[in-house]
Amino acid sequence: MAPAKEQNQKAFRLKRRNWGMAVDEDRCTGCEACVVACHAENNIATVGEEQAARGRAMHWIRIERYYEGTFPDIKVKYQPVLCQQCDNAPCEAVCPTYASYHNAEGLNAQIYNRCIGTRYCANACPYEDRYFNFVNPAWDEPLNLQLNPDVSVRSVGIMEKCTFCIQRIRAAEINAEKEKRQLKDGEFNPACVQSCPTEALVFGDLDDPESRVSRLAKSNRAAKLLPDLGTKPKVTYLRRGSWYDEQNT
Amino acid sequence: MQAIYGLYRDPDSAQQAMDLLQQAERGLGFNDNQILVLTGEPYEDHAFGMQNKKTIMPWMSAGGGLVGGLLGFWFISFTQRAYPLMTGGMQIVTKWPDGILTYELTMLGAILTTVVTLLIAARLPDWRRHVFDPAIGEGKILIGVTDPPEGSQDELRRRLRSAGAVEVKEFIA
């Protein structure tokens, strides 16, 4: 171990993080607060009734509802699905213009300016978690006044997707760097995690063994979405465990 | 440029004319390169149509393909290293996909080289005025001598006619 003094003399460097998320299906009530928060945070356009009916609604995070059993003995299962930030992402390699690529932290970055709208990434994504601006986005007054200045507004013909609220990651990093300290677990959260009333969503550094998210990722309820595809997703789902079953049988 | 030529209806008499001209070369003072053959379609089964048959075109095309492929691979791997971005968990220089592009550029190199070699070897394009007779489009075969030496004209005419020329003409530019 080098002495602390020597450490301080060296230029301060933030630890590189491996951001990940855990989704506890036991806790999810399907309230969709995360969806609304995501829309507000990330300037996601609302396309309107008609376009939404045509399947062009954009929600970077969505609550999938699955029904198990037959009426009246029916169980509803909520599964929040957002970009899984795969390590081997099928969307990245197919983009001809590097609009979709892997950034240094291992996130699937989407560079809007580079996107020419081939929509190949959206086909390649097995989670169907890429959203395309089929029409020019518009915000009805006064919604146009609440646009987040930290996030660029996308135009028609561009693919967009969940970024793990990269603007919040960068803001927290800049603050920490200014104060010459490392980021703390739970110091900041993406909008969906922040707004989840039941704390079903947990965000943090997967490389830090002490973080909540990495502890949850090791839970015996932990599972990945479509794991057989070998995409190495960074979102862990905590399947409905014994606690839920005990309460309901 | 000046020329004396005969037009022949069938390849056999054209061949005869060709032979007669070749026999007279030394006596009248001209050489093989001055003998002109123009046809409306290739006659590869007759000696008069076999002038300048030898060519290195296939080797040029193969070489062009090789150059295209090497340049292609170098260029693609250069761009990948020049702005290295990770995607899909793949390497920066991905050999398999680069192989596909190398293949396409190999073929492109070969095709472009073939076209360019053809144009150079066949001396095209050349829009200057040359000895020519549109009658070759009707299946006639033109056999003649360009820039015939002084005083040889009458003998050449006689020889061209004796081989069975439909017509013996003179071309003066």
Place this chain on the structure above:
Amino acid sequence: MNKTPEQINEELLLPLNSTSWRYYLAVAALGMLVLVGFYAWGYQLDHGIGASGLDRPVFWGVYITDFVFWIGISHAGTLISAILRVSNAEWRRPVTRCAEAITVFSLLIAATFPVIHLGRPWLFFWLIPYPSERGIWPQFRSPLLWDFFALNTYLIGSFSFLLLPSFPDFALVRDRSEGWRRRLYGILSLGWRGTPKQWHRLEMAMRIMAVAIIPVAVSVHTIVSWDFAMALVPGWHSTIFGPYFVAGAIFSGIAALIIVMACVRKLLHLEEYLEPIHFDHLGKLLLAMSLIWFYFVFAESLTTWYGNQPSEMTVFWLTRSGSFSPLFWMMVICNAIIPVPILSIKRLRSKIGWTVLASIPIVIGMWLERFLIVVPSLEQNRLPYAYGTYTPSWVEIGITVASFAAMPLLYLLFVKAVPIISIWELKLGQHEKPAEVAAPVPAEEIVQGATASGR
């Protein structure tokens, strides 16, 4: 058929020299349809790609179907012409240029579709690798880049393949016309004269090109198939796709070639050049391709069914018995059940009307096949919650119709500018035949005889 060179010139140059009012009418009608397509595209540029019927999760639809279809049609020409040249099939002579022109035009049509399909089509040139102000190069791991390169190679190759043997014919037109046409064809012919050297180089170039273009054509459609096969989508991610697409392309290509040849024959009065025997030969090829196509469909279906993976089976049943089943079974009827019996019977196959009758459903069926590959897999991709449906909008239908009108339009313009049958190659075939039959004359005798009469 035995014709003098003068007759051949006159009959084959006739379309260049005389034009009837029906021609103008046809050009005007087709031109109107193409304009409708341009209007539809303009509408889409104005309204965004939302003017199409595309949605989430069906991000690719009719445009990609058209793209793959027209690339497939392009395999009619250069590939078949090249195979016939390499194998030195004598009957190819009146067919080759007719076929090569199809390739160039359908490739031009096909190449517009990826651009039409883009969300921001004005930025399509970002696929071209050039040192840009953005400091970034295109991503060569993307199958779309492979497409871009393969398509360019193929377009340049097949355009050269069409152009090179046209020089002597341009020279022929030059010598038989006056005024501006003489000057124009003089330029186009590059001053072709017809020296033995020029002929040798041209023939050698064509031999090299024929060998080079076959692997290029195969690679082009393989790479088009990889646009699908490289993605982790059920029904797409299959190793069979390369050969399956190539076979399908040749299949639809031959069918298109037969239809085009029948039209050219009738409209340009080339009955004595394009004879029933040519349709018979192409009909045999078409029959073989139909059987190969069916074999591929069967092999693909059986492996999927036997493997019985849930996500694959979802798409499988969606096409075989679900909402796409009418289209699927129509495709099977069009591609196998109608043409195979017609083409198997010699008496029907040797009649031009019947081969055309077998070819038209194949063109329709192969378009359906492309559609059935693109859309159902996207409708029911992995997660059931994200399932969707897709109906093409009028914009997509308009542009597709325009593409089908653009092909005959370009062809009509082409036959007015270029002799549709390669005249010199046809004449070459004429004079080579008697030479084979004639008894060889000893060379010595000729020389002696010549000397005797010359002196």
